[in-house]
Amino acid sequence: MAAYIIATIEVTDPEKFEVYRGQVPATIENHGGRYLARGGEVTVVEGDQPTRRTVILEFDSLEKANGWYYSDDYAGPKELRIASTISNVTIVEGV
Secondary structure, eight states: OOEEEEEEEEESOHHHHHHHHHHHHHHHHHTTOEEEEESOOOOOOSSOOOOOEEEEEEESSHHHHHHHHTSHHHHHHHHHHHHHEEEEEEEEEOO
16 A cells, blocks of 8 residues: 655755755655655645645555655755754555
8 A cells, every 4th residue: 555755844954955855866766755746836725834845755655655764765865854944744654
Protein backbone atom coordinates (compact mmCIF):
# COMPACT_ATOMS: atom_id res chain seq x y z
CA MET A 1 0.00 0.00 0.00
CA ALA A 2 1.39 3.43 -0.96
CA ALA A 3 2.48 5.98 1.62
CA TYR A 4 2.85 9.72 1.34
CA ILE A 5 5.09 12.29 2.96
CA ILE A 6 3.45 15.69 3.15
CA ALA A 7 5.57 18.67 4.14
CA THR A 8 4.65 22.32 4.53
CA ILE A 9 7.68 24.53 4.51
CA GLU A 10 8.42 28.17 5.24
CA VAL A 11 11.91 29.00 4.01
CA THR A 12 13.90 31.10 6.50
CA ASP A 13 17.37 30.80 4.90
CA PRO A 14 17.07 30.70 1.09
CA GLU A 15 20.77 30.00 0.49
CA LYS A 16 20.85 26.91 2.72
CA PHE A 17 17.51 25.78 1.34
CA GLU A 18 18.87 25.89 -2.23
CA VAL A 19 21.69 23.57 -1.16
CA TYR A 20 19.06 21.24 0.32
CA ARG A 21 17.01 21.33 -2.89
CA GLY A 22 20.07 20.26 -4.84
CA GLN A 23 20.78 17.28 -2.60
CA VAL A 24 17.41 15.78 -1.74
CA PRO A 25 15.97 14.52 -5.10
CA ALA A 26 18.61 11.80 -5.48
CA THR A 27 17.92 10.53 -1.95
CA ILE A 28 14.20 10.27 -2.71
CA GLU A 29 14.86 8.45 -5.97
CA ASN A 30 17.31 6.06 -4.26
CA HIS A 31 14.49 4.96 -1.95
CA GLY A 32 11.90 4.52 -4.70
CA GLY A 33 10.02 7.75 -3.99
CA ARG A 34 8.72 10.38 -6.35
CA TYR A 35 7.41 13.91 -6.15
CA LEU A 36 3.67 14.44 -6.58
CA ALA A 37 3.79 18.14 -5.68
CA ARG A 38 6.82 20.34 -5.18
CA GLY A 39 6.25 23.93 -4.22
CA GLY A 40 3.44 24.90 -6.59
CA GLU A 41 0.73 27.42 -5.86
CA VAL A 42 -1.15 26.77 -2.60
CA THR A 43 -4.70 27.91 -1.84
CA VAL A 44 -6.06 27.33 1.66
CA VAL A 45 -9.80 26.68 1.31
CA GLU A 46 -10.57 25.79 4.96
CA GLY A 47 -8.93 26.49 8.28
CA ASP A 48 -6.18 28.86 9.22
CA GLN A 49 -3.13 27.04 7.88
CA PRO A 50 -0.58 29.55 6.57
CA THR A 51 0.10 29.43 2.85
CA ARG A 52 3.45 27.68 2.62
CA ARG A 53 5.48 25.73 0.15
CA THR A 54 3.93 22.24 0.06
CA VAL A 55 5.71 19.05 -0.98
CA ILE A 56 4.03 15.66 -1.40
CA LEU A 57 6.12 12.53 -1.95
CA GLU A 58 4.84 9.07 -2.80
CA PHE A 59 6.51 5.81 -1.81
CA ASP A 60 5.40 2.22 -2.45
CA SER A 61 4.89 1.55 1.25
CA LEU A 62 4.95 3.04 4.73
CA GLU A 63 8.15 1.08 5.34
CA LYS A 64 9.85 2.71 2.33
CA ALA A 65 8.65 6.21 3.29
CA ASN A 66 9.98 5.79 6.83
CA GLY A 67 13.11 4.17 5.44
CA TRP A 68 13.86 7.27 3.37
CA TYR A 69 13.03 9.78 6.12
CA TYR A 70 15.26 8.06 8.67
CA SER A 71 17.99 7.02 6.20
CA ASP A 72 21.64 7.97 6.27
CA ASP A 73 21.10 9.28 2.70
CA TYR A 74 18.65 11.90 3.91
CA ALA A 75 20.29 12.73 7.27
CA GLY A 76 22.56 15.46 5.90
CA PRO A 77 19.95 17.12 3.69
CA LYS A 78 17.39 16.87 6.50
CA GLU A 79 19.73 18.85 8.78
CA LEU A 80 19.94 21.54 6.08
CA ARG A 81 16.14 21.65 5.78
CA ILE A 82 15.69 21.92 9.52
CA ALA A 83 18.29 24.71 9.67
CA SER A 84 16.77 26.66 6.77
CA THR A 85 13.00 26.30 7.25
CA ILE A 86 10.07 26.06 9.58
CA SER A 87 8.57 22.72 8.54
CA ASN A 88 5.73 20.38 9.32
CA VAL A 89 6.24 16.85 7.99
CA THR A 90 3.71 14.03 8.07
CA ILE A 91 3.94 10.44 6.86
CA VAL A 92 0.57 8.92 6.02
CA GLU A 93 -0.42 5.50 4.75
CA GLY A 94 -2.52 5.51 1.59
CA VAL A 95 -5.63 3.51 0.81
